[in-house]
Amino acid sequence: MEPILKCENVSKYFGDFAAVKDLSFQVNPGEVFGIAGPNGAGKTTLFNIISNIPFPPSSGKIIFNGAEIQGLKPHKICHLGLVRTFQIPAIFNEMSYLENVLVGGIFGRDFSFYHSNSKLSMDSAYEAIKLVGLFEERDKHPKGVPLFDIKRLMIASAVAMKPKLLLLDEPVGGLNSSEIMQLVELIRKLQSKGITVVIIEHVMTCLMAISQRVMILNYGEKLAEGKPEEVAGNEDVIEAYLGKEYRKYLRTG
Amino acid sequence: MNIEVALFSGLTLGALYCLMAMGLTLVNSTIKFFNFTHGAILMTGAYFTWYFLEEIGLNYFASFIVTLLMTFILGVVVQRVIVQPLVNKEASGLMLILGTFVIGNLLENGFLLIFGGRLKRLPTPLEGHFSIGAATITYHSLLILLTTGVVMGGMAYFLLRTRMGMAMRCVAQNEQAAKLMGIPVKTVYRYVLGISSLLAGVAGVFLGSIYFMTPSMGGGPLSKAFTVCVLGGLNSIIGTVIGAFLVGILESTLILFFPMYYVTPALFLLMMFILLVRPEGIFA
């Protein structure tokens, strides 16, 4: 089975500092692939360089569905089917919920002036906003609304683009446990629709519960990769998260 | 006219541009906008000196000192009246530009009403000249160079050695962090505008003594100062100094070959070129 996303030796340097260093991994179609690691490990930078928002990798290859995409214009990458969300929730303040989602529906599928195809766009927007459960509030304005709504809107506008691969950057940060459960459900629904999901998360329970495979980053390099249970017991991983002292507890315990 | 004369007048011109542009750079790097009152304040500097010299009868030096004071105060007033209310609003960039332009306009027209539109000229404090080689150098130009040097030196000392100077540099680098450290940003803004206006005033006095004074004399120098800022890097003080002298020398050399009228647009074309090729400025 050809991987849907393959990163070969990607690096991102800021001056001398390597945020991502010589990273290689691949994501299989239809799976949920989790990425975790201590703060500053380079996870969001990885998403940034894959989607080229706001910068491309310094070196290395990124192959999406068999085609090299590193350095391609970011909006073109979206049109190919690789869509991301942001860690700090992003929203269009001057538009209603539905219009926010509609932006994805219109522009995310290679909008061109001559076939604005409003019917298809509306259809995908409606489907997306129903999927995240915000259909009732579709005419609300997003000023001062709960974080959960904004996060769901961000995902909905991504889904309206009919993506093949979705990069979710810390989707449950700041949510309470019931909201986290709803979001996990949502991600499962996305997976059942055939969307491959790559998710960065700090909340380990959430990450381990939904991912088929997990990768741990530390200082921009891959520390471990594999099934969640394997990675959780990995000594290097525990040392990275909790410090050297805990390593000895694992061996004796 | 030969190359030595051109070089020396270029230096004098550069000194003037340095004074004019430095104020813009200061404001731009700390408060982050283009101060369109700058030209008008330059004009007020010339007129203040003229007023105290001719109408009140103070001697040159005293008039100069009073002008320094008045322009500084004027700068602080501008800050309170237009900058402070607008600086945190949405679209503040545009509003500040419009606001400062309007204030500048008010100053111009106000001074027009008070002093009339007739051309005036500031007398020079030092008459006479001497020669080096084929060049004739007036004592007045030397005075300008010297004063500029002293003023620049004073400013450098202020920025590097005093607390307020350090506060200004902090605000320029990271305003949020400066606020968190307890730096009174509003006061810093006042000092920035005061000093920038003071520099403009000095430039105005010199300009008024070399060329003619009219209430609208600030417009041309403002445009030139812009070009210098862009060339030298909008946030770099050293870049502005170098840029100023470069432009001064460039302009006085160009005047040897081309009519004066084309020099200003040529400078603008240069600015456009620099923007395309090296937007951060030559010396950022």
Place this chain on the structure above:
Amino acid sequence: MKKIYIIILIPLAILIFLPAITQRTYILHLAVMSFVFAIISQNWDLTMGYLGLFNFGHLSFFAIGAYTSGILSINFQVSPWACLFLGGLTAMVAGSILTLPTIRLGGRVFSLFSFSFQQVLFYLIRSNPMGLTGGSQGLSRIPPLRVFNYSLQGASSIPAYYVALTLFLGISMTLYYTVKSPIGMAFTAIRDSENYAISRGIDPFKYRFIAVVVGAFFTGIIGAFYAHFLGVVGPEILGWGNVVLTCCMVEFGGLGTLLGPTAAAFLLTTLSNYLSGLEAYRNIIISLIMFFVLIAFPSGLAGIFAPIKTHAPKLTDLIKTRINYGERGEK
């Protein structure tokens, strides 16, 4: 009836029947000038308000339209009607020259570049290259628009008024529908959150280019009309006074609402003309008023007339009427 229709329809009716209501050419002249400046402001609002792009060279398009039209009709005997279009076209080309190299370099660079462009243009016009622009005196005896054998020049010509009104309504409506279309949606998205817009498939450079070029086209056309209407045009249209006045119209009307700048254009044009005899006092009064409005109403007139805001594109309304989605989202 919705409030918005009343607020627009009454002044509209007055404008349509204005030549019947009053015989005074002064008022008709004022109306035409207001139309011209309303178009300039609206098009400037397209880039400044909707896209957040500070284009300080906007009046260059007006001047290019006016001078191109004047030069072509005087020296090359091109029909004034054709010149209207050619003026717009030339301005559009200028807009492309202005944006293509700089748009990728950022908003700051674009502002400075467009500013310098306008300064260079000003000097260029004043220097009277090849005797074409008439230098500081400007162009005079520009042939008027003609319908059959009737010449449409000056405010005493009623047909000229209606041509101006038609241009005004036509261009305003075009801009309105552009802003309500997906293009307008892209504009708003880019202004609200550029990286988020990019991540949803919008190319900000493409839309910035469109905004500038479309704005340039219409501004050029109205510039050409201005030249033929007055019969004279001079470099003062690029002067500081005009630039600041027009900029204030956009700012005071309210950035990002087409109606606001239009209303402000009418107000400021009338005010400026009314005070034109007082010279220095006039400038002071206008400056004081501008200062007051800046401080007191930072979001402009449109902030007061909130229900009229054409701010957020109601695309969903336009499409909903064609596809009926039921209560639960089924068709």
